[in-house]
Amino acid sequence: xxxxxxxxxxxxxxxxxxxxxxxxxxxxxxxxxxxxxxxxxxxxxxxxxxxxxxxxxxxxxxxxxxxxxxxxxxxxxxxxxxxxxxxxxxxxxxxxxxxxxxxxxxxxxxxxxxxxxxxxxxxxxxxxxxxxxxxxxxxxxxxxxxxxxxxxxxxxxxxxxxxxxxxxxxxxxxxxxxxxxxxxxxxxxxxxxxxxxxxxxxxxxxxxxxxxxxxxxxxxxxxxxxxxxxxxxxxxxxxxxxxxxxxxxxxxxxxxxxxxxxxxxxxxxxxxxxxxxxxxxxxxxxxxxxxxxxxxxxxxxxxxxxxxxxxxxxxxxxxxxxxxxxxxxxxxxxxxxxxxxxxxxxxxxxxxxxxxxxxxxxxxxxxxxxxxxxxxxxxxxxxxxxxxxxxxxxxxxxxxxxxxxxxxxxxxxxxxxxxxxx
Numbered sequence: 001x002x003x004x005x006x007x008x009x010x011x012x013x014x015x016x017x018x019x020x021x022x023x024x025x026x027x028x029x030x031x032x033x034x035x036x037x038x039x040x041x042x043x044x045x046x047x048x049x050x051x052x053x054x055x056x057x058x059x060x061x062x063x064x065x066x067x068x069x070x071x072x073x074x075x076x077x078x079x080x081x082x083x084x085x086x087x088x089x090x091x092x093x094x095x096x097x098x099x100x101x102x103x104x105x106x107x108x109x110x111x112x113x114x115x116x117x118x119x120x121x122x123x124x125x126x127x128x129x130x131x132x133x134x135x136x137x138x139x140x141x142x143x144x145x146x147x148x149x150x151x152x153x154x155x156x157x158x159x160x161x162x163x164x165x166x167x168x169x170x171x172x173x174x175x176x177x178x179x180x181x182x183x184x185x186x187x188x189x190x191x192x193x194x195x196x197x198x199x200x201x202x203x204x205x206x207x208x209x210x211x212x213x214x215x216x217x218x219x220x221x222x223x224x225x226x227x228x229x230x231x232x233x234x235x236x237x238x239x240x241x242x243x244x245x246x247x248x249x250x251x252x253x254x255x256x257x258x259x260x261x262x263x264x265x266x267x268x269x270x271x272x273x274x275x276x277x278x279x280x281x282x283x284x285x286x287x288x289x290x291x292x293x294x295x296x297x298x299x300x301x302x303x304x305x306x307x308x309x310x311x312x313x314x315x316x317x318x319x320x321x322x323x324x325x326x327x328x329x330x331x332x333x334x335x336x337x338x339x340x341x342x343x344x345x346x347x348x349x350x351x352x353x354x355x356x357x358x359x360x361x362x363x364x365x366x367x368x369x370x371x372x373x374x375x376x377x378x379x380x381x382x383x384x385x386x387x388x389x390x391x392x393x394x395x396x397x398x399x400x401x402x403x404x405x406x407x408x409x410x411x412x413x414x415x416x417x418x419x420x421x422x
Contacts, residue, residue: 027221028235030154030301031070031214032242033161036249037298038118039111039359040208041269041291044250047201048257049266051192056185056251058202062209063247067240068396069371072378073215074235075387077222084219086312088373091380100373101313103366108213108306110359112341115302117352118295120345121270125277125288134342141300141338146331150224150320157300163293164249170286171252174259181255199410206404207363209246212370213305220308224319232387256283268352299338307334365408371401 036044047055073084080087085104089097119137120130144156192198218239227235257272260280266272269291276284304320307330311318317327324331344350375397378389389397 027218027225027227028070028074028238028240029161029242029245030157030221031218032066032239032246033164033249034157034217034297034301035066035209035211035214035246036164036294037111037115037208037302038122038269038291038295039114039298040250041118041253041294042114042267043201043204043208044253045257045261045269045272045287046266047205048254049261049264049272050201052258052262053181053185053254054189054191055201055205056181056254057188059205059209059250059254060186060247062206062250063243065400066210066214066246067243068393068400069210069374070214070218070239070243071236072374072389072393072397073219074222074227074239075232075384076374076377077219078227078229078232078235079384079387081223082219083223083308083312083318084216084374085309087219087377089313091377091383092373096373097313100370101309103369104212104216104309105306107211107359107363107366108302109337109341110355110362111211111213112299112302112337113344113355114359115295115299116342116345117355118269118291119299121268121352122273122288122290122292122295125270125274125284130345134345137296137299138335138338138342141296141303142331142335144300145304145320145334146324147320153320154221154225157297160293160297160300161245164290164297165245166286166290166293167249167252167256170283170290171255171259173283173286174256174280176255176259185251185254199407202407203365206407207359207365207367209250210367211363212367213302215370215374216309217301217305220305220312224308224321229387256287299341303334303337303341306337307331368401368404368408371397371404375401 044059076084076087082090085097085101088100092100116134116137120133123133124130145153147153190198222235253269257266260276260283261272264275266275269287273284273287273291276287278284308318310316310333311327311330314329316329318330319327322330344355345352375389375394378384379394381388
């Protein structure tokens with residue numbers, strides 16, 4: 001009887017723990033999985049085709065990096081009850097506030113363009129014209145956000161996150177060599193040596209794993225979800241789980257393209273999917289579906305990030321818990337961002353692939369500024385109290401900023417002096 005009593009007690013405790021997590025889960029999972037957006041899928045696909053499995057180790061390292069950056073937004077949002085844009089204006093004044101907001105707006109809009117590039121490219125494989133894709137997608141995205149409840153938006157978005165895992169079965173279908181994946185992928189190496197091309201891909205992978213919009217999105221989502229200080233441990237756990245899934249998806253995409261397309265010049269995930277459709281139709285289909293879902297999920301989150309940020313700064317009602325008539329400017333700005341970004345995709349002859357990879361590099365170039373603001377805010381004891389950064393937090397995050405600046409600088413030097421690195 002004692003054994004049965006202990007078993008039942010432990011069972012109930014586990015069930016209750018899961019229920020609490022499911023109640024508080026959302027911002028961390030969504031921001032991390034949405035981070036594997038259309039630009040990310042293209043970057044991973046191109047990386048796998050170019051370098052095979054050789055940069056898997058680098059993506060694994062980026063998982064903890066993304067977690068360290070994003071968990072700070074959980075604490076800052078739960079403690080201050082303010083979004084990131086509002087927190088910067090309040091702590092640093094209007095000059096740096098506007099600098100940060102305009103920086104975010106530029107990168108967000110460019111990234112939003114890449115999401116529509118991914119969606120239209122993914123569905124074009126199935127013969128669906130870009131114009132039809134754009135019209136349907138914008139209509140669905142507006143329908144999702146105007147429900148007047150954050151909870152409804154979050155659950156729909158988390159369902160889309162599940163589709164992002166479609167690359168896992170795709171990798172098993174290509175039957176990769178486990179020994180080669182472990183030997184070539186896990187042991188750190190720099191294929192081809194130090195050169196501008198390698199730095200470009202390293203920066204693109206950093207830019208798609210850690211992006212400025214993620215900082216603003218998760219903090220605003222924490223506020224909109226009305227998380228409290230006591231919920232911080234759950235928010236950090238949610239972020240850690242999301243970081244694990246981000247890395248898993250990225251690695252499996254590289255395994256797919258590294259197995260089937262290694263040595264080929266692949267510019268985009270859509271091109272990779274089209275090539276695979278010939279010899280491996282199931283794999284190509286999964287890659288195309290995943291590309292569309294990644295773009296849809298990314299656009300849904302990024303457009304919302306900009307609306308949250310501008311709502312905080314201009315004092316608009318800026319919550320998904322408001323009906324359209326209660327937050328008209330919030331929803332209009334969201335719609336404006338979607339429509340203008342989608343319009344770029346419809347421009348004849350636009351260099352869409354170049355835009356996609358370029359945006360990832362721009363994002364990582366501007367990332368250090370966003371991180372510096374975040375680190376300073378997290379070290380302000382008056383704002384954060386007992387939730388301020390620890391010494392370990394500061395060492396980890398300052399190291400991350402330093403490494404990003406170094407990689408960015410090396411890329412710039414290798415571009416100006418290509419013979420310097422051989």
